[in-house]
Amino acid sequence: MSAPPQVPTEVLGWWADGEQHLGTALGRLTDEDFAAPSLLPGWSRQHLLAHVARNADALVNLLTWARTGVETPMYASPEARDAGIAEAAALAPAELRAEVVAATGRLVQAMRALPADAWSAEVRTAQGRTVPAREVPWMRSREVWVHAVDLAAGLDFADVPGDVLAALADDVFRMWDRRDQVPDVAVFAGDREWGTGSLAVAGSLPDVVGWLTGRSDGAGLQADGPLPTPAAWL
Ligand code: ZN
Numbered sequence: 393m394s395a396p397p398q399v400p401t402e403v404l405g406w407w408a409d410g411e412q413h414l415g416t417a418l419g420r421l422t423d424e425d426f427a428a429p430s431l432l433p434g435w436s437r438q439h440l441l442a443h444v445a446r447n448a449d450a451l452v453n454l455l456t457w458a459r460t461g462v463e464t465p466m467y468a469s470p471e472a473r474d475a476g477i478a479e480a481a482a483l484a485p486a487e488l489r490a491e492v493v494a495a496t497g498r499l500v501q502a503m504r505a506l507p508a509d510a511w512s513a514e515v516r517t518a519q520g521r522t523v524p525a526r527e528v529p530w531m532r533s534r535e536v537w538v539h540a541v542d543l544a545a546g547l548d549f550a551d552v553p554g555d556v557l558a559a560l561a562d563d564v565f566r567m568w569d570r571r572d573q574v575p576d577v578a579v580f581a582g583d584r585e586w587g588t589g590s591l592a593v594a595g596s597l598p599d600v601v602g603w604l605t606g607r608s609d610g611a612g613l614q615a616d617g618p619l620p621t622p623a624a625w626l
Pocket of ligand 1: 443447535539
């Protein structure tokens with residue numbers, strides 16, 4: 393697609409690669425694997441894939457909002473969100489695979505169709521945050537990269553590019569900062585550093601991001617004391 397103005401090319405690349413990565417994860421699963429648990433507590437893989445599909449449609453809603461100025465929330469209500477996910481999760485595996493692809497295609501189309509000035513229009517996320525529409529490619533990037541890990545298809549954070557991992561860590565800290573939930577830590581990975589707290593935590597970027605995003609208990613990390621349980625990210 394031609395690059396929309398205001399969206400960094402880097403982010404568009406992360407998004408495209410992330411969709412492909414999720415497709416790789418999906419390709420590793422047999423239909424029989426769909427009903428088994430994902431790495432997200434209480435969610436089967438089919439539930440997670442249904443969420444990934446509905447998330448694409450929810451982001452299309454935000455782009456519609458940006459384009460028309462008519463308030464079009466990601467989900468009409470929390471109940472509607474859950475119902476939409478449950479409905480898609482009940483599809484046969486072949487249909488659910490097709491739905492994930494189709495929903496992604498709808499999002500690609502909506503991005504292509506967005507007029508240049510609409511990228512700066514403000515919309516509201518499901519978490520109640522007001523953001524310009526140009527945030528949408530990153531919002532989708534973080535979904536597909538992290539949920540490709542959550543699918544338990546043999547891909548983990550070590551399979552995610554370093555610049556995407558660093559952007560995920562940035563995102564987690566930004567989110568905590570907004571909610572005043574930054575833990576009392578200073579986290580080090582390679583030449584990157586997050587937080588200015590008293591407990592030094594160090595490790596590889598994949599291990600750090602696994603912990604920051606609540607996907608691991610901190611295995612592989614070194615710290616001077618017990619690791620706090622970080623607040624939920626998304
Ligand atoms: Zn998600």
